[in-house]
Amino acid sequence: MKKKRVYKAAAGMLAAGMLLGEILSGTVLQTQIVSGAVPSSEGTETAGGEQVQSENKTVVTRIQAENDAYVTLNPGIGTDMGSSFVVENEAASDEGAHIKTSVIGASVTLRFNGTGVRFYTKKGNGAGNLSVSVDGNVYDDISEYVSGSAQFKTKVFEAENISGENEDHVLVLTTKTAENVGSNFNFDYFEIISEEEEAEYIQSPGDTTYYLDSSAEDGGDGKSEEEAFDSLDDINEYQFAAGDRILIKAGAEFQGQLYPKGSGTADAPVVIDMYGEGEKPLIDGNGRYSNAPSVSDDGPFGEAGAAVYLYNQQYWEINNLRVTNWSSDGVDRERSGIRVEASGGGTYRHIYIRNCEISDIRGYDGQDSIWDVVPENGGTTFYGARTTHRTGGINIVSYTKRDTSAGLGTAGEILDEEPTIFDDVLIEDNTIENCHANGITTTNVRGELDDKDYRHTNVVIRGNEIRNVQRAGIVPLYTSGVLVERNLVDTFQQTTKGYGCGIWCDRADNMLFQYNEVCNGQNTMDGMAFNLDDMTENGIIQYNYSHNNVGGGVMLHVRTNSYNRNNVVRYNLSVNDTRGYAAHQAIIVCVGEDSSTKIENAKIYNNTFVNTNTVHPVYQGNEILFANNIFYLPNQGMASKADAYTLGAKTTFINNVFAGAHSSSEPSGNGNVSVDDPLLAGRLDGTESLEEAMEKAMLSHESPALGIGDTTVLADAETDFYGNAAVIDGKCNAGIYNGESVDRLPDSGDPDPGTDPEFGEEPSEDEYDVEYIEAEDDAVIKSGAYTLASGSQSEGHANTHIYFADTGSYAEYTFTGKAISVYTKTGPGAGVATIYLDGEEAAADDQYTAVQEFNKRAYTVVFEEEGLHTIRVENSGNRNPSSSGNTVNIDCFKVFHEKDKDVDLTELENVITLADEYAAKIDSYTEDTAEAFWNAYNAAKTVLADTEAEQDEIDAAAAALKTAIDGLKLAEEISTAVLEYALELAENVDTEGVADSVVEIFNDRKAAAQDILERTKAGDPSVTQSMVDESWRGLIEIIQYMSFKPGDMTDLQKVVDLANTMDLTKYLEKGQQEFTDALAAAEAILEDEFTEQSEINEAWQNLLTAMSELRLKPSKGALEELIASAQSLSTWGVSEETAAVFRSALARAVSVYEDEQATKEEVVSAEEELQTAIDQMLASAGGSTGTTGSTSTGGGTDTDGAQNRGSKTSVSGSNAVKTGDAASAGVLLAIMAGSGVLAVCAGRKRKKS
Structure with a gap:
């Protein structure tokens, strides 16, 4: 057996995400205890559900302690654990709940048929002991007590081989008192061990056609349309062979699972297809699901949760089916539309799924995993068995058996003799819609991370249309040489429970993603069109059109002590991919690096990037070559973003065209060109079809991108996006188009920045009344603990903001308005907020930035008309991979209200403001012009106050008032002779030695007098004679002070200081009033810098005299x-x-x-x-x-x-x-x-x- 690498366990316990089952529903989970080459058989139906077999014929059936089909409780279920059993919801318990009681002598009796039994419970520091008997035989007591933290799903009793074959047995657990333990007793679930009863399948001879029709008569032999089978069970009971065909009638509808057995051959696969005319036949899984597995479960996990299922089978073709598997329970479950699985070692070949319509699959959106490991040389945790990668429309899943005896978090040695993989997989021309979580996936559960033997080969995913999926569109994990081409992925990454991109992979090599259209990624977790993630190499992303993806265009990602190397991104058109200016959001995102692990030798060339928002074009990445690209960023906000291009140390830019607004961080030199307009053939805004976009992305005759490319970087590229040669006459263009230049299209002006009201510009404050509601306001409902930051801790709208640390906590505001914006704060410890509008998830706000930023607009929505709405900002519990925490910050809500009248009052308001000045001095003007002014002035104010006034009335009133102002005539000629003479005197004043304050006043009055004189001579009608007279009087008055020299107040200050130390309570009353008056007078002199020296001297002398006349009180x-x-x-x-x-x-x-x-x-x-x-x-x-x-x-x-x-x-x-x-x-x-x-x-x- 080949020696396998062993990986260290990830730190900490796994958040298993066990799901809450249907309490008291009789639901039973079947799991395997040994994985191997399982026969192509279904197993025997039990009261708890279908059984899953293992190689040694042993079946393990899981029974919840509250399942009254198997278990009797005495006393029964109630609400008071002091007198009954109660159900306690605990996320860490199996299916999210267990039962408990504190009644001494309470019993739990399990009746089962099998050969053995196991009991699992929650142990805790308040738990007690149980007595145990099986079939009347007494066993040692069970202790549920543990001194430390609670331990869930702990096996505390096991009795195997109670009988040699399946027999009826009774297990009784009874609560009892004991010293030094608690008096609470917990019961989670049982595992019944039984011997599998051989299932008998009908063996097909092969080369036979079978017919299935939901409207057929019962009892047909299935060999003809007239004698068609009428149920899925008829098909599921057969073991099919080479050349067999299963034809299902058009329009037929079935509920349940289609699980035919057997395999075909390379020359004669087994084929499932339709016959007749009409709609494709429907297989409705009716919400069937597999229960959440634990670390000890090896798989496969899919039989109970797929509408169409194959296991350890090969040479099958599935065509022209409609498939659904929906449940309205709203719970993440392991569900699939079509799932093909294998385990136990070996290669399973030729799985073709074509022309199927798959919709409404309620799978698993979250981030669970039963196999978290850290590579043996250290680094970032890998997640090797996430349920989400096995759920959705079409899932190709293999399993690798490992030693799990060390429990959760320990990788364990691989026990299979050889890897289990699929070869020759074709998923083509299917439509997949409304799926949780993904459209199409491949994976190898617990497969070796960096061993190509564990990767599926010859996988082709082509021509599929995937719409409205919660996470990713296509995820070919564990593949070598996968081809993903000519697919459409539209509307993905809508959940905030986990991360996804349109098309992405990791643990893969030599992948080719081409001719795909990916659009409308909904949030920034991750939300990019494409991603070559960890342990990927030699991949190519080319000839794709991506647009309107919130997260970005392409991501290259790596984990510590892993790799991402030799990947190429070329000849792609990206339009408005990414909308916000934040970390990890960019057209090209390259992240995950640290001091020891870098992205290696990535090449990004001959792409055309157009974005009308203010964004990062490039975010990080150590060793990346950018060549021959067009970056067109017309939004003027780019000019103020000094860090728009955030680059790695070894990243280089050559022969790129940078057009539009220019950041100071924009690369220059090395053949790069900076221009205002790339002169594309047409205007791109991301709403175009693929054909329209390609036409507009061509180069017009004067384009600066023509012929400037560096041909040495093209390597093995043969053609551009359009099929033109990549190099023509030794030259190439920048961007995706290398053909001849073309005429510009009629709509070829600059793109409109911010066309999307949800993520673009807010409505104009000039057009709406604006109201700010701070997050801490009582009108905002808060759920969960939150903290108010204020003063020096906040630079929010009102120098305040609030933040929530707990998952599920939120702030909610109900308002009436035309539009609303949510403002937040970002920072290095911030998480991801989910924004709900009127109860529906509307957006995700990734609040991570390396440096905290305030007043960040996170979300804007504009409604068709003003109305009542509710918006909620909730802590999703998720965070950006670079964030150190998941705190969610909320600053304020900004509500826009429609103005009462759509009229412009600006000019009228300005003229009335000017008229107010004339009204204050109207007596200076002739009687007739003043009367005309008053009439126009009062009429204008009446119109301003009239909310029903039309625009023409407003304009006429403003014009009439302005005419009346211009017509004002002064009642007398203004004489400036005295003023002019006063200014002549001022010119000869000597200010040397004069007190500074006096000189300052003098200069101010002199300047004011000069201004009045000049305005009078210029004919300014606002100047009156009283203004002229007041001006020269003030000037002459201050000139009179110009001989004043400031006196010396040193002696006065000394005497005042001494006087202020005296305690008058020690003196006789006689003389105190004189002393107090003298002190007040002296202090007043100190404050008056215009006091003469004689006055100063008199003041301190008077104060000394008053002090000397005070008399101390005599001793008595x-x-x-x-x-x-x-x-x-x-x-x-x-x-x-x-x-x-x-x-x-x-x-x-x-x-x-x-x-x-x-x-x-x-x-x-x-x-x-x-x-x-x-x-x-x-x-x-x-x-x-x-x-x-x-x-x-x-x-x-x-x-x-x-x-x-x-x-x-x-x-x-x-x-x-x-x-x-x-x-x-x-x-x-x-x-x-x-x-x-x-x-x-x-x-x-x-x-x-």
């Missing part, structure tokens, strides 16, 4: 203590006269103490008066004060008179000593001694002396 501490002492005395035993004096002195002292504005003199006086009164009291009471500070009381007790400074007594007039207090003189003296009063009094006396 001593007075406070003295009052407190006095308030503790009693006047008992003291004469009334002495007591009165004492009370009077104490009352005055309290009054002075409480007076905030008391002067120092008043405080000292009150203190002395009170001290004297206290001394007299003490003397009158019979006590005496000593100089030691101690006093002997009448009782003979000595009391220390030391002062206690630790506390103070509150001073209040209510505490004054009152007559009649009962304290005796002795007690009084004792109190005074104990409280330190004597010492205080003595202290006062000492201070006085």
